[in-house]
Each structure stands twice: as C-alpha cells, then as structure tokens.
Amino acid sequence: MTAASLVFAWGNPSRGDDALGPSFIERLEALAAAHPEWPRFDALTDFQLQIEHTLDLRNRRRVLFVDASIDCAAPFAVSTIQPARDTSFSSHALSPQALLQVYRDVDGIEPPPAQLLAIRGERFGLGDELSATARTHLDAALAWTAAWLAAP
Amino acid sequence: MAFELETAVHPEHLRRVAIDPLSRVEGHGKVSILLDDEDRVQQVRLHIVEFRGFEKFIQGRPYWEVPVMVQRLCGICPVSHHLAASKAMDIIVGAGQLTETAEKLRRLMHYGQILQSHALHFFHLSSPDLLFGFDSEVSRRNIVGVAASHPETAKMGILLRKFGQEVIRATAGKRIHGTGSIPGGVNKSLSCAERDFLLADSAQMVDWSCAAVQMIKALHRQNPALYDSFASFRANSMSLVAADGSLDLYHGRLRVRDADGELLFDQVDYQGYAQLIAEGVKPWSYMKFPYLTSIGEEHGWYRVGPLARVQNCARIGTPLAEAERQEFLAYAAENGRSGPLHATLAYHWARMIEMLFAAETIAVLLADEALLGDQLTTSGQRATEGVGVIEAPRGTLIHHYRVDDNDLVSVANLIVSTTHNNQAMNSAVREVAKTYLDGRQLTEGLLNHIEVAIRAFDPCLSCATHALGQMPLEVRLIDAAGEEIDRLARAPDDQQQR
Numbered sequence: 001m002t003a004a005s006l007v008f009a010w011g012n013p014s015r016g017d018d019a020l021g022p023s024f025i026e027r028l029e030a031l032a033a034a035h036p037e038w039p040r041f042d043a044l045t046d047f048q049l050q051i052e053h054t055l056d057l058r059n060r061r062r063v064l065f066v067d068a069s070i071d072c073a074a075p076f077a078v079s080t081i082q083p084a085r086d087t088s089f090s091s092h093a094l095s096p097q098a099l100l101q102v103y104r105d106v107d108g109i110e111p112p113p114a115q116l117l118a119i120r121g122e123r124f125g126l127g128d129e130l131s132a133t134a135r136t137h138l139d140a141a142l143a144w145t146a147a148w149l150a151a152p
Numbered sequence: 153m154a155f156e157l158e159t160a161v162h163p164e165h166l167r168r169v170a171i172d173p174l175s176r177v178e179g180h181g182k183v184s185i186l187l188d189d190e191d192r193v194q195q196v197r198l199h200i201v202e203f204r205g206f207e208k209f210i211q212g213r214p215y216w217e218v219p220v221m222v223q224r225l226c227g228i229c230p231v232s233h234h235l236a237a238s239k240a241m242d243i244i245v246g247a248g249q250l251t252e253t254a255e256k257l258r259r260l261m262h263y264g265q266i267l268q269s270h271a272l273h274f275f276h277l278s279s280p281d282l283l284f285g286f287d288s289e290v291s292r293r294n295i296v297g298v299a300a301s302h303p304e305t306a307k308m309g310i311l312l313r314k315f316g317q318e319v320i321r322a323t324a325g326k327r328i329h330g331t332g333s334i335p336g337g338v339n340k341s342l343s344c345a346e347r348d349f350l351l352a353d354s355a356q357m358v359d360w361s362c363a364a365v366q367m368i369k370a371l372h373r374q375n376p377a378l379y380d381s382f383a384s385f386r387a388n389s390m391s392l393v394a395a396d397g398s399l400d401l402y403h404g405r406l407r408v409r410d411a412d413g414e415l416l417f418d419q420v421d422y423q424g425y426a427q428l429i430a431e432g433v434k435p436w437s438y439m440k441f442p443y444l445t446s447i448g449e450e451h452g453w454y455r456v457g458p459l460a461r462v463q464n465c466a467r468i469g470t471p472l473a474e475a476e477r478q479e480f481l482a483y484a485a486e487n488g489r490s491g492p493l494h495a496t497l498a499y500h501w502a503r504m505i506e507m508l509f510a511a512e513t514i515a516v517l518l519a520d521e522a523l524l525g526d527q528l529t530t531s532g533q534r535a536t537e538g539v540g541v542i543e544a545p546r547g548t549l550i551h552h553y554r555v556d557d558n559d560l561v562s563v564a565n566l567i568v569s570t571t572h573n574n575q576a577m578n579s580a581v582r583e584v585a586k587t588y589l590d591g592r593q594l595t596e597g598l599l600n601h602i603e604v605a606i607r608a609f610d611p612c613l614s615c616a617t618h619a620l621g622q623m624p625l626e627v628r629l630i631d632a633a634g635e636e637i638d639r640l641a642r643a644p645d646d647q648q649q650r
Contacts, residue, residue, distance in 0.1 A: 013329070014209075014224035046328055047227030051276050051306075052314040106307050126224075127209045 002059045005041040005149065006112075009066035010049050016128030017121025020068035020138060021045060023130060024119065027142055038149055049094045054103040060112040064148060065096040066141070068134075069118035075137035076119045076144065083111060115148075117141060153450055155575075157582040159436075160186050160195035183581055183602055191592065196585045197436055198578050198606065210564040215241055215555045220331055222551070225566075226612055228272070231265035231320055232544035234333055235402070236551040241335035243423070243538025244555050245531045253525030254337035259402045260517045261323035261332060262542065263510040266401055267357065268316025269545035270458075270507040273610045274364060275309025278500055281604045282371055305367075308360050312507075315350075315357050319514060322346040337529035347518055354515040358472065361508040365476050368504045372483075372497070381587075383496035383580040383605035386411035387453065388444065389460035390572070392543050395419070397466030399473075399509060401543040407464050408444065408454065413491045416444070422541040425550055431567070441574050442567060453575035456547030457609065458502035463492045468505075470512035476505045496580050499608040544569050546610050570611040580605040 007028060011021030025045040032038055044056055049065075057063060069077070083101035094102075096116055103111040119141045122131050130138075160166055166186035186195035206225055210218060219237040223230035235258060242250065250258070283305075317327055322342060324330020332338050372379045388411060392404035397418075406420040406428065420428055431440035432449045444452035454460070463481070468474040480501060484493040517523065540551045547569030554563035570577075581602050588601045 012224055012227060014221070047230070050313075051272070052310050052317065054310060055314060102306065106303050106310065108303075126205065 003040045003042040004061035005039065006056065006060045006063045007041055007043045007066065007145070008045070008049075008053065008056065008063065009043075010046050011068055012047055014127060016123045016125050017068050017131055017134040018124050019130050020119045020121050020134055021066055023138060024066050024141065024145075027138065028145060031142065031146065035146075038146070041149055049096060049099055051094060051099075051102060053094075053099060054106060057099075057103050057111055058107070063112050063114040064117055064145070065114060066117045066119065067096075068121035068124075070121060070124075072118040072120050074120040074133075075140040076117060078144065079116050079118075081114050081116045117145065155450075155579070155582070157193060157196045157585065158578070163195060166194055183606075185585060185589065191590075193585045193590045196578070196582045198574075198581055199437055206566055207564040210553075211561050213561050214559050215244055215553065215561055216335055216559075218553065218561060219333055219335065220329070223329060229265065229269060229544055229546070229612060230328065231261055231324065231330070232542055232549050233551070234324070234330065235262055236540045236542045236544070236549045237553075238333040238335060239403075239540030239542065240538040240551045240553050242540070243535050244553070245335045246533040246535060247336040247530045248532060249530070250337050251525070251527040251530055252522045253341055253527050254529065256517055256520055256522050257323050257338045257341060258333055260342075260514060260523065261320060261330075262402045263513045263517070264316045264319025264323065266316075266510040266545055267319070267361075267507055267514065268313045270503050270510070271309050271312035271316065271364075273545070274368070274500060274503060274507070275305065275312070277610065278604075278607050279305065279309075281600070281607065282368070282497075282500065308363065312357060312360055312364075315353055319350060322350060334529070336531045339528065341525055341528060342523040344524065347523060350514070351518045354511070354518055357511040358508070358515055361504070361511040362472060365501075365504040365508055368501045369476075369479070372501055379497045380493075380495045382601075383583045383608070384494050385496075385576075385579040385583050386494050387455045387576055387579070388416065388447075389464050389492065390454045390456050390548060391461040391464045392422070392541060392548065393418075393465050394469075399461060399465040399468045399506075401461070401506070401510075403542070406541075406548075409464055409492070411491065411494070413463070416447075422550070423539050425539060425541065425552070425567075429567070431571075437574070439571055439574050440567075442572050443575070454572070455576040456569055456572040457499065457545075458506050459493070459496075459499045460547065461543060462502040462505055468509050470509055470516070472512055473505055473509035476508060480505060496583075496605055496608045499610075546570060546612060547572055568612065570609070573609050573611065577606055577609050577611060580609070 007025070009021035009024045011018040013019045013022050022045045025043045029043055032041070032043075046053070065081070081097050081100065083104050084095075084097035096114065100111040100114055119134070120137050121134050163186050166188055182199040184195075184197050184199060185193060188194055209225075210222065213221060219234050219241060222233040222237045225233050238258070242248075320330065321327045323338075324332035325340060332340060388408055390406060390408045392400060393407045394400035394404045397407070406417065406422055406425070407415070408417040408420075410416050417428065428445060429442050430445045430449075431442050433440055441449070441453065443449045444454065446452070462477055463484075468477050480493070484491075536556070537554045538552075542549050548567075549569055550565075550567040552563075552565040553561050556562045584601050584605045588598055592598065
C-alpha cells in the first residue's frame with residue numbers, strides 16, 4: 001500500500017558528504033522504528049534522481065526530496081518546488097523540478113506538492129567518510145523532518 | 153605522435169572556445185577548440201578534467217568486498233562493475249566454471265542492466281537531439297521536451313528502464329548496491345514469485361524494444377546524408393564474442409576487426425589482455441588512450457560499444473534482434489558500400505538492436521527453470537591474480553586484480569569503456585569540428601553538434617580516470633611573444649621531464 005507521504009533522498013554513499021541523502025534515509029527509518037506514533041511514510045533512496053522515479057510519485061499526497069548541497073546555507077535549507085523545464089539534468093541525473101515536470105507531461109496530471117530539503121555538505125571525494133560537519137547538519141535536518149512528518 | 157587537429161603548432165596565438173562542462177554527460181568533461189583569426193579550427197581536444205582514484209579506492213580491501221564496493225564507481229552502470237569484478241574474483245577463488253544457476257542468474261542481471269541503460273541512453277539522453285534536431289531550441293532539447301511533445305515515447309522509455317531495474321532488483325537483491333553476485337557464483341536464486349512477476353511484462357518489453365528499433369531505423373533512413381556522414385571516421389573495432397562468434401555481452405573472448413571489417417584477432421583469452429592492449433598517455437589528458445600493442449598507437453586504436461559489437465559478431469542468438477542486425481548490415485552495404493558502418497550516429501541504431509537482444513534474452517532466461525535452482529556457488533584452486541571482462545552498455549569493461557596472501561587486493565587496474573573509446577571520441581569531435589565549425593560563426597547549436605557526437609558514445613567520464621601518480625601533468629611557460637621558454641612534465645612513472 002502506497003503511503004501518502006514519500007521521502008526520497010539520493011547520493012553516493014562512497015563520495016564523502018554526497019552520502020548525506022542515503023544516510024538521511026537510514027537514520028530516518030531507524031527513528032521511525034523507534035517512533036511508532038509517527039504517521040506512515042515511504043522512504044526511498046538511489047544514486048541519482050532518475051526518470052523512472054516519476055512512477056514513485058504516483059498516488060502521493062506530498063513528497064519530500066532530500067539531497068546534499070554545496071550551495072545552501074548550513075545546516076540545511078527547505079524550499080517548495082514546482083515543476084520546471086530546466087537544463088540541470090545529465091544522463092545520470094535529473095533535478096527534482098524536472099522530475100515533477102516529466103510527471104505532469106507523461107501522466108497528464110499535476111504532481112503531488114513537493115519540497116526540497118537541501119543539507120549542506122563540505123567534501124565529496126571518492127572514499128571520503130561523511131564529514132563531522134555534515135553529521136551535525138544531518139541531525140538538524142532529521143529534527144526538522146520529524147516535524148514535517150507530524151504535520152497534517 | 154599526434155593525430156590531425158590534436159595539437160596546433162602555435163596554440164598561443166589562437167582563440168579558445170571551451171564547452172565546459174558537457175551537458176547531459178556525467179562528470180566533468182571538457183572540449184577545447186582552438187581557432188585562428190579566421191575561425192579556422194586548428195586544435196580540438198576532449199578533456200577529462202575530473203580526477204578520481206578508483207584503483208586506490210580498491211587496493212587494500214578484502215577481495216570478497218570488491219564486487220559490492222565497485223558499484224560505487226558509477227551510479228549508472230553499477231551492475232557492470234559488480235559483474236566484471238565478480239568475474240575477476242571467480243578466478244581468484246578458482247571458480248573456472250560457475251554452476252548453471254549462477255551463470256544464468258548473472259546473465260539475467262546483466263541483460264537487465266543492458267536494457268535499462270540502453271533505454272535511458274536512447275530515450276532520455278539522445279532522443280531529444282534526434283527528434284528535435286541538433287539546432288533546435290536549447291530549452292526544448294531535453295527529456296522534458298520529449299515528454300511534452302512525445303509523451304508515449306517518454307513513457308515507453310520510463311517503463312523499459314523500470315523493468316530493467318526490476319530485473320536487477322530481483323537478481324541483485326536490491327535496486328541499488330546489490331549483493332547478488334559474489335566470487336564463485338551468486339548468493340540467491342530467483343523465487344517463483346519474482347520470476348512470474350518479471351515474466352508478466354517480458355513480452356511487452358520485447359514489443360517496445362522492437363518499436364524503438366523501428367524508430368531509430370526510420371530516423372536513420374529519413375536522413376541518410378546526415379546519419380551516414382555525421383562524425384564518421386574509420387576505426388578498428390573490439391568486443392567480446394562467444395565461442396561460435398555470436399553476440400554475447402556477458403562472457404566470451406576478444407575479437408578485433410580492422411576498419412575494413414577483416415579479422416585482426418579472434419578468440420583471444422582476456423586473461424592476457426595486457427599483451428593485446430597497451431595504454432598510451434598524452435600530457436593534455438588524464439584519461440589514457442588504449443591501443444593494440446602489435447599495431448601501435450597511431451593505427452592500433454579502436455572503438456568499443458554497440459556499433460563495434462553488432463558488426464563484430466557473426467550473428468545474434470535471438471530471432472528478432474538477428475533480423476534487425478541483418479537489416480543493419482544490408483543498409484551498411486547499400487549503394488555499393490563495403491565494410492563496416494563507421495557512422496557515429498549508427499551507435500544509436502546498434503544500441504537499440506542490442507536492447508532488443510537484451511529483452512529477448514531476458515524472456516528466454518525467465519522461462520528457464522535453472523534460475524530457481526539452489527546450486528549457487530563453486531570454488532577450486534585459489535589464485536592470486538584474476539581478470540574479469542564484460543561487455544558493459546558502453547563497451548568492453550576490464551577489471552584486473554592481484555590479491556595477496558592476506559586476501560587483500562594489492563593491485564587493481566580498471567579499463568572502462570570510455571577509456572577504450574577515448575581516441576574514437578576525440579576523432580568524432582574533430583570530424584564534427586572540421587565539418588560544421590570550421591570558418592563559421594560559432595553558435596550554441598553548432599557547439600551542440602560536438603556534444604551530439606560525444607553522447608552517441610554515452611561516455612561515463614567520471615569512472616574513466618586512473619590512479620594517483622599515473623596522471624601526466626605538464627606546465628608550460630610562454631613569454632609575451634608566444635614563445636615557449638620552459639616546460640616541465642611529469643611522466644606516468646612520476647618522473648619529471650624537462
């Protein structure tokens with residue numbers, strides 16, 4: 001059964017703070033297990049956002065996208081995002097805004113309301129561990145998400 | 153040794169145009185073009201500007217961890233690295249011949265990867281160029297534009313890719329970071345429920361793959377003047393083939409044909425790839441330039457990937473894909489032509505034939521009861537060195553490891569498809585520059601022609617660089633008159649040269 005709320009994070013676990021996305025999902029699922037009173041949600045993760053992820057958006061009431069960022073203010077930034085035709089995608093990735101737009105064009109209906117949670121990262125080298133700073137940012141982002149999940 | 157347009161005589165007097173980074177290509181590739189005062193092209197180079205020390209990432213790890221951890225090298229072809237590393241580690245654990253169940257499960261995983269990767273490449277990376285034209289409005293020339301104008305095409309691509317991902321999930325255990333393939337075999341077989349779930353959609357995937365071949369074939373036939381000539385260059389071709397010469401993307405021996413289609417090498421055991429191939433270095437690129445050792449750097453370079461594979465093999469073992477291959481070959485021989493088709497845009501046609509082959513192969517495998525078996529692993533005499541080669545979506549992928557007495561990887565060498573195609577891609581962009589850019593005012597559409605050529609190869613730039621200490625580095629000091637007054641270079645052995 002598809003949950004009304006979807007949390008979708010992406011990143012490469014072996015590229016330093018790019019692991020913020022998958023680490024976020026891992027921590028969030030552990031927190032949810034410890035808090036059975038939380039509303040039900042689905043949590044997904046992948047290396048990159050991709051075109052087939054439009055299928056994961058179907059029948060959702062709301063979506064929270066989560067990614068590491070080198071641009072946002074620390075510890076994290078939240079923004080409401082809209083479908084948009086942008087040129088940010090590569091062969092390996094797609095922006096969440098473009099994903100929403102593909103959903104709209106392919107399915108012919110409006111995508112679910114979506115927010116982007118950008119967590120500040122510092123270093124992204126292959127083989128790097130998640131930095132101490134990023135771990136702090138991750139804690140703050142998780143606290144915010146607990147409130148997001150509890151909101152009606 | 154330098155190829156035409158590789159190095160200008162006096163670059164300091166020329167105007168530089170850089171395409172940086174290449175859109176829709178992972179990593180940070182860069183093409184630099186040097187133009188003279190009359191906008192004549194004097195130098196074109198495809199650069200790899202991102203450095204990633206993959207081999208160092210692997211060295212020191214226990215060998216059994218390697219098939220899982222190498223998936224982190226590339227987000228788009230993790231299964232190819234997973235399987236190539238597994239095949240190398242099969243040698244280490246003495247598993248010369250896998251069990252029937254293990255071999256077929258790995259094949260199913262691999263063809264799922266081929267299907268999803270080819271679908272992604274064609275429908276979402278290249279179809280915007282092909283459907284809208286290389287000069288079309290830049291804001292429309294992307295997958296969002298495809299979805300808006302051709303929603304059924306976009307949907308077909310999404311569902312083909314989704315199916316491939318489901319095959320991977322069922323065989324690898326998870327959608328990403330799978331653990332299904334291990335040294336000596338696999339760690340799970342398919343359940344009846346998983347098999348039936350995939351079987352339900354497999355015929356549809358064959359139908360859609362057929363439709364995709366028809367689409368690219370029609371595009372090619374509608375505009376043969378463009379498709380046959382764009383970025384076309386003569387090259388040798390290398391790929392794995394089965395023992396009977398048929399197309400096999402999972403396992404086989406190496407075959408190389410020359411630019412006329414004549415066999416140069418055949419049935420070469422890839423454990424000895426290092427005798428067949430050498431890797432040249434150039435001071436301006438972090439990425440190496442492989443070539444056939446016996447022929448030399450100037451004439452021994454080659455292309456890999458779908459265009460090489462479809463023309464290298466003697467036949468394809470599934471009926472629909474073989475019929476399409478025959479039509480492809482017939483097209484190549486039209487109008488008195490002979491030998492292989494060297495047109496870079498024919499990569500797309502060949503790629504879709506391979507996608508059809510993958511869809512048919514998946515359907516055949518899913519009907520095989522061996523997938524449900526319980527003989528998952530085998531082992532034998534322990535070895536200290538192993539090579540695994542697989543035909544990844546973009547071409548031949550080589551993993552080579554040495555493992556010490558403590559079971560730790562002491563040496564790792566990876567030659568990825570994009571590295572094999574390094575000279576081929578440079579040749580493609582130089583052909584485009586000569587044909588479309590020379591003497592003309594540069595526009596975004598013209599520059600996109602360069603990118604169209606590169607996208608046909610589908611380079612994975614982020615996993616194509618080599619280990620620390622191996623990258624050539626050159627510093628040039630040029631005075632105000634443009635004369636070089638000093639030069640310092642670091643060679644691959646880390647020695648400095650002046």
